[in-house]
Amino acid sequence: MTNSPTRPVALITGASRGIGRAIALRLAAAHDLVLVARDGEHLASVARDCEASGARVQTLALDVRDGQATVAALTGLHVDVLVNNAGVAVMKPFLEMTAEEWNRQVDVNVNALYHVTQALLPGMVQRGRGHVCIIGSTAGRNTFVGGTCYTGTKHFVMGFAESLMLEVRDAGVGVSVITPGSVATELFPEGTNTTWMLEPANIADAVAFAVTAPPHMLVHRLEVRPLSPKRPRSSF
Numbered sequence: 346m347t348n349s350p351t352r353p354v355a356l357i358t359g360a361s362r363g364i365g366r367a368i369a370l371r372l373a374a375a376h377d378l379v380l381v382a383r384d385g386e387h388l389a390s391v392a393r394d395c396e397a398s399g400a401r402v403q404t405l406a407l408d409v410r411d412g413q414a415t416v417a418a419l420t421g422l423h424v425d426v427l428v429n430n431a432g433v434a435v436m437k438p439f440l441e442m443t444a445e446e447w448n449r450q451v452d453v454n455v456n457a458l459y460h461v462t463q464a465l466l467p468g469m470v471q472r473g474r475g476h477v478c479i480i481g482s483t484a485g486r487n488t489f490v491g492g493t494c495y496t497g498t499k500h501f502v503m504g505f506a507e508s509l510m511l512e513v514r515d516a517g518v519g520v521s522v523i524t525p526g527s528v529a530t531e532l533f534p535e536g537t538n539t540t541w542m543l544e545p546a547n548i549a550d551a552v553a554f555a556v557t558a559p560p561h562m563l564v565h566r567l568e569v570r571p572l573s574p575k576r577p578r579s580s581f
């Protein structure tokens with residue numbers, strides 16, 4: 346895909362599966378797409394599904410922890426909607442957490458926000474329009490045993506998103522943070538009962554609502570939760 350848009354262009358990180366894949370499929374009806382994740386094969390498969398909805402799709406197999414590679418790949422791209430979705434979770438007691446597990450969460454959930462947003466926000470500010478949407482979590486307001494690092498990173502997201510919103514809204518750029526409760530994805534370890542959880546498409550609907558709001562309206566924070574937590578849908 347040449348990056349000269351006829352439709353608005355949405356770039357989604359973590360688009361190879363889960364919530365990011367669902368966001369790509371949801372936005373494909375009205376946007377061209379740039380899909381980012383490490384797994385190029387999965388990205389190609391998501392791209393084919395999005396193209397079936399009429400989107401032009403570019404895939405970038407990229408580790409967003411690598412600041413230099415991220416800036417090199419993204420700088421200069423015309424992107425109207427950035428969805429910072431890539432994230433990792435290692436839920437375990439602090440005293441059992443390795444430095445690698447700690448750093449991986451901070452690098453993907455926090456530091457990648459810097460690399461990706463620094464590369465794409467200047468173009469939005471220059472054009473006087475654009476939207477940065479970040480997938481936070483209810484873990485950005487709550488705490489739980491086993492969540493020292495993950496909830497810390499998601500609390501960071503809340504502060505980052507609101508401060509950035511205040512900095513760029515006068516330039517015509519919106520910033521939204523979507524805060525899901527539990528969603529049935531591979532974020533949870535294999536064997537987790539996910540039957541009661543939200544589906545990734547539910548979060549994609551919330552993202553679409555935020556990024557397609559009228560130009561004078563900003564949906565800054567949107568929380569989406571399962572209505573009947575812990576109750577398997579099959580028991581209805």
Ligand SMILES: NC(=O)c1ccc[n+]([C@@H]2O[C@H](COP(=O)([O-])OP(=O)(O)OC[C@H]3O[C@@H](n4cnc5c(N)ncnc54)[C@H](OP(=O)(O)O)[C@@H]3O)[C@@H](O)[C@H]2O)c1
Nearest residue numbers: 359361363364382383384408409432482527528530531532
């Ligand atoms: N599931 C939930 O209950 C839930 C609730 C609230 C918020 N969230 C948030 O929603 C977002 C998406 O999570 P999910 O549930 O969809 O998880 P998931 O199914 O595990 O997907 C995570 C995505 O992030 C990508 N990713 C991970 N590390 C990456 C890296 N270093 N570079 C580039 N991409 C990377 C993965 O792609 P590759 O492996 O191909 O790189 C994958 O596409 C996260 O920010 C998460 O914190 C999830």
